[in-house]
Amino acid sequence: MQELLTSFKQWLMEEGKSPKTMESYVGDVAKFHAYLIEKAVDTSQPLSRFTFVRYKQYLIDNEYAIATINKKITSLKVYNDFLQKKGIVSDSYIQLKRDRIHIVHCDPKSRQYKFR
Structure with missing residues (x-):
């Protein structure tokens, strides 16, 4: 796994991502x-x-902030793209439109969110 992380970081550098x-x-x-x-x-x-869906549910269950969860989803989407380009996986497992958390309604009294 460490080799993959090193390759991923190198790929991000080649893609011109900021430090x-x-x-x-x-x-x-x-x-x-x-x-x-x-x-x-x-x-x-x-x-x-x-594994992605289980991880996303883990983040929700552990009450990570929605912005944090969405940031992690974006990171994993870029990682998925890297794995596809390297031929390590064949599918795109993450679609941002479908997988990011969208708040439809928040009840301020109960702080309960309804997600879409």
């Missing part, structure tokens, strides 16, 4: 990898739709 963006993306992907190891998920494939 802060690279740091953010690589950090988010490293946390995703740590989650996979912690949850004893099969790490032979660096990303799948199943």
